[in-house]
Amino acid sequence: xxxxxxxxxxxxxxxxxxxxxxxxxxxxxxxxxxxxxxxxxxxxxxxxxxxxxxxxxxxxxxxxxxxxxxxxxxxxxxxxxxxxxxxxxxxxxxxxxxxxxxxxxxxxxxxxxxxxxxxxxxxxxxxxxxxxxxxxxxxxxxxxxxxxxxxxxxxxxxxxxxxxxxxxxxxxxxxxxxxxxxxxxxxxxxxxxxxxxxxxxxxxxxxxxxxxxxxxxxxxxxxxxxxxxxxxxxxxxxxxxxxxxxxxxxxxxxxxxxxxxxxxxxxxxxxxxxxxxxxxxxxxxxxxxxxxxxxxxxxxxxxxxxxxxxxxxxxxxxxxxxxxxxxxxxxxxxxxxxxxxxxxxxxxxxxxxxxxxxxxxxxxxxxxxxxxxxxxxxxxxxxxxxxxxxxxxxxxxxxxxxxxxxxxxxxxxxxxxxxxxxxxxxxxxxxxxxxxxxxxxxxxxxxxxxxxxxxxxxxxxxxxxxxxxxxxxxxxxxxxxxxxxxxxxxxxxxxxxxxxxxxxxxxxxxxxxxxxxxxxxxxxxxxxxxxxxxxxxxxxxxxxxxxxxxxxx
Amino acid sequence: xxxxxxxxxxxxxxxxxxxxxxxxxxxxxxxxxxxxxxxxxxxxxxxxxxxxxxxxxxxxxxxxxxxxxxxxxxxxxxxxxxxxxxxxxxxxxxxxxxxxxxxxxxxxxxxxxxxxxxxxxxxxxxxxxxxxxxxxxxxxxxxxxxxxxxxxxxxxxxxxxxxxxxxxxxxxxxxxxxxxxxxxxxxxxxxxxxxxxxxxxxxxxxxxxxxxxxxxxxxxxxxxxxxxxxxxxxxxxxxxxxxxxxxxxxxxxxxxxxxxxxxxxxxxxxxxxxxxxxxxxxxxxxxxxxxxxxxxxxxxxxxxxxxxxxxx
Numbered sequence: 052x053x054x055x056x057x058x059x060x061x062x063x064x065x066x067x068x069x070x071x072x073x074x075x076x077x078x079x080x081x082x083x084x085x086x087x088x089x090x091x092x093x094x095x096x097x098x099x100x101x102x103x104x105x106x107x108x109x110x111x112x113x114x115x116x117x118x119x120x121x122x123x124x125x126x127x128x129x130x131x132x133x134x135x136x137x138x139x140x141x142x143x144x145x146x147x148x149x150x151x152x153x154x155x156x157x158x159x160x161x162x163x164x165x166x167x168x169x170x171x172x173x174x175x176x177x178x179x180x181x182x183x184x185x186x187x188x189x190x191x192x193x194x195x196x197x198x199x200x201x202x203x204x205x206x207x208x209x210x211x212x213x214x215x216x217x218x219x220x221x222x223x224x225x226x227x228x229x230x231x232x233x234x235x236x237x238x239x240x241x242x243x244x245x246x247x248x249x250x251x252x253x254x255x256x257x258x259x260x261x262x263x264x265x266x267x268x269x270x271x272x273x274x275x276x277x278x279x280x281x282x283x284x285x286x287x288x289x290x291x292x293x294x295x296x297x298x299x300x301x302x303x304x305x306x307x308x309x310x311x312x313x314x315x316x317x318x319x320x321x322x323x324x325x326x327x328x329x330x331x332x333x334x335x336x337x338x339x340x341x342x343x344x345x346x347x348x349x350x351x352x353x354x355x356x357x358x359x360x361x362x363x364x365x366x367x368x369x370x371x372x373x374x375x376x377x378x379x380x381x382x383x384x385x386x387x388x389x390x391x392x393x394x395x396x397x398x399x400x401x402x403x404x405x406x407x408x409x410x411x412x413x414x415x416x417x418x419x420x421x422x423x424x425x426x427x428x429x430x431x432x433x434x435x436x437x438x439x440x441x442x443x444x445x446x447x448x449x450x451x452x453x454x455x456x457x458x459x460x461x462x463x464x465x466x467x468x469x470x471x472x473x474x475x476x477x478x479x480x481x482x483x484x485x486x487x488x489x490x491x492x493x494x495x496x497x498x499x500x501x502x503x504x505x506x507x508x509x510x511x512x513x514x515x516x517x518x519x520x521x522x523x524x525x526x527x528x529x530x531x532x533x534x535x536x537x538x539x540x541x542x543x544x545x546x547x548x549x550x551x552x553x554x555x556x557x558x559x560x561x562x563x564x565x566x567x568x569x570x571x572x573x574x575x576x577x578x579x580x581x582x583x584x585x586x587x588x589x590x591x592x593x594x595x596x597x598x599x600x601x602x603x604x
Numbered sequence: 605x606x607x608x609x610x611x612x613x614x615x616x617x618x619x620x621x622x623x624x625x626x627x628x629x630x631x632x633x634x635x636x637x638x639x640x641x642x643x644x645x646x647x648x649x650x651x652x653x654x655x656x657x658x659x660x661x662x663x664x665x666x667x668x669x670x671x672x673x674x675x676x677x678x679x680x681x682x683x684x685x686x687x688x689x690x691x692x693x694x695x696x697x698x699x700x701x702x703x704x705x706x707x708x709x710x711x712x713x714x715x716x717x718x719x720x721x722x723x724x725x726x727x728x729x730x731x732x733x734x735x736x737x738x739x740x741x742x743x744x745x746x747x748x749x750x751x752x753x754x755x756x757x758x759x760x761x762x763x764x765x766x767x768x769x770x771x772x773x774x775x776x777x778x779x780x781x782x783x784x785x786x787x788x789x790x791x792x793x794x795x796x797x798x799x800x801x802x803x804x805x806x807x808x809x810x811x812x813x814x815x816x817x818x819x820x821x822x823x824x825x826x827x828x829x830x831x832x833x834x835x836x837x838x839x840x841x842x843x844x845x846x847x848x849x850x851x852x853x854x855x856x857x858x859x860x861x862x863x864x865x866x867x868x869x870x871x872x873x874x875x876x877x878x879x880x881x882x883x884x885x886x887x888x889x890x891x892x893x894x895x896x897x898x899x900x901x902x903x904x905x906x907x908x909x910x911x912x913x914x915x916x
Contacts, residue, residue, distance in 0.1 A: 117863055117864060117866065118863055121860075121862070121863065121865075187862070187863070189860050191860075193820070193821055193859070193860070195819065195820050195821075195837060196820040196821065196860070196861060196862060199819075199820075200764070200819065200820055200862055201862075285837050285838020285839070286838070290838065290839075291820075291821055291836055291837060291838065291839075292836065292839070325701070325711075326703075326710055326711055327711055327712075327713060327714065328713055328714075328715050330714065330715070330716055330717075331715075331716040331717075331721050332715065332716065333716070334716070334721045334725075356823060356832050356833055356834050356858075357834045357836065357841075358833055358834065358836075358839075358841035358842075358843075359836070359839070362740075362743060363736075363740045363743075363744075366736060366739070366740060366743075367736050367740075370732035370733075370735060370736045371729075371732060373728060373732050374725060374728045374729050374732060377724065377725075377728040378721070378724065378725055380690060381720075381721075381724040382721075384690070384693055384694065384697060385714075385717075385720070387694075387697045387698075387701060388697060388701070389701065389711050389712060389714065390701050390711050391701065391703035391709070391710075391711050392697070392698065392701045392702050392703055393703050394698075394702070402694065402698065405694060406691060406694060409686075409687065409690050409691065410687070413683040413686060413687060414683075416679075416683070416732075416735075417676075417679055417683070419732075419735075419736075419739075420675055420679060420735065420739040421739060421740070421743045421747075422671070422672030422675055422739060422742055422743050422747045422830070423672065423675055423676060423679070423739070425672065425747070425830065425831050425832055425833075426672070426673070426827070426830045426831065426832070428832060428858070429823060429825075429832070429858040429859060429860075430858070487648075489650060490648035490649050490650055490661070491648055493648060493649070493650065493660070493661050493662055494647075494648035494649075494661065494662050494827070495662060495825075495827030495856075496648075497825065497856060497857075497858045498860075499860040499865060499866075500865065500866030501866055502866055503866075508647050508648060509648060512648055584710065587710060587713055
């Protein structure tokens, strides 16, 4: 397995290295570029969040005026969702999925490169909106606020940028689906795929179904803005509610697009660091597919207060989503039960994910109760919910994944002590920032306001929340330092530092451009484990053997 | 949702809920005078005593709101039980199964257990189904219930960045067209931080609001009514509330509507019916209360045509 050293040893000049990265179609290099780009936007979006939280720390307008504030929260959301979490999980999947499948690359390497460069183009369009009046519309772009009442070019640039990103993700989704269906190693039936591949597959399906809808909607909005269209203008027979339907038909699956890859990451890490197989693999697959399917039946729970949707239907399906999510929780816990748990940093983040995502699940279930939603819709309760889901959920899982796969990507492990320090700062910061927002929401503090009365009794909680936000921002610094110092250390090239299960650990770290010199036979969902522990890996009873054989065929 | 009115256990629970996280820090800041239109006298909390004893941490004063807020306590308790069970189990697993040796030994490789998995799918299914039934019942039979007679009918139009309250005559309902006639005094309008308009309504009688917007989407939100509803251009949303306790209750636009969204305040002043009649009579005679920040001269956006609600 020493092939990578031969590759790395070839002397290349700096210029050709740059050119090589710019023109690469290697899924691993593209994956790294995705991750680096999205981390940049994580920090940029984080700076915007600090602007929001600093303004809200105490009553009164101190740092920014209302107009600037209205730019901040919309751009924060757009960057974190479209330029951080989505490309970050796409980057992880780009790097990891072909390796886990035992493939040499994605099915369409050039389209893969195109997807990445379209992301860059879209990101430039979105960021350039700042220079042209910005986009004071919130990330939801509700018409007619986003049509007649925001004449600045910035909104048009934002719309175009989002359309470009949408097509980038559509191409990516097709690429992943074809790769997963056509490029699996011999013996790897769908029911033997690593869970991260499963969640990537379901995510891709969600992308493919929801993105064309929002792309069409964005173009309709563009026509309304620039060419006298009236899709969303009641004076011309259009309907503002139509935009909300289009937006949330995409917007709710989008939430699962952001969180399903996180579920996949956690489902990779928990078994490895418990030294047990994932408990209830089949139930897990079904739950993932169920969450994906139900994700398309609940969009109007974002519209309960419009008075224009049939409430019981959307309430029912919103409740129902709690069930497959609960199955995942129980399966993770049952995987840990009786295991030999190791708390290296990836596992720490994974357990932190379980502990905190639970809060995001519970406060979300409250929102399915329509009369309660009437009270807290558009308040800080919802802000708290979305951040428990996307920070305690997606961000924790992303850091878990970065710590877990960094040795594969860079040939070196990140420093454990610094990683643990980062985890605890992030853990405390997340709770400090977002837990008090529950209480603010119950007390009627609405979102998207830059100021509140000093007599409202909200000052202390807002201050706490702001301190938490700064702790979260601070927790990124040890990570950057960790990556920087680790990359300066000599590489160890450990192929399998975590004693893991799936095929990406069966090749060198980093893998050669062609990924594998040879593949082990795939007889279960843990092919690399089976190689290392012959005889135990495939489950203790013959029934399980027969079961997974049957499923694989 | 009736909650047994034994203040003993509720009091204990309130104390319990104050303990975790930052609750204790808050106890210090409850005594502040509150003039904010959307706040009330209680400190923000997850759980708290309200004057009507429904266990919701913000005062709720309408019949519909009290019914809806009654859902909060049972769901909160279910959430607490699930939270404690899962976090407890997680903590137990972390402590019990932490690997102690560095040996290469493997634990037993369990792949699953069908019975267990069916159980932990079925139980949440039952819980959410019950919650759905109970909450939808409150929604349909109480929150969205309609009455035939109204103490007041107010056409509310939201605009950037204020409100117009146009009083209609409840007795003038034409059953054919569903239209009312104006009560006969000019609409009350105002907006912004200083000129927030006040809607006067009678206590104990259902008030019908017919809500629309002149420009972009807004939302009519009064936290003490446990209710908000979007104001949408080209569409009229109707809802009712019955205030049980006289008082002035602050409200605010809850749907982001542009630059001064955060200043789009209003308030609802609920008074005894006799006082309400007097107020109406005073209005009809053309006098205005000297204290009221009245901006009747403010240009009224042209009335959007009553469009059919089928555009949804």
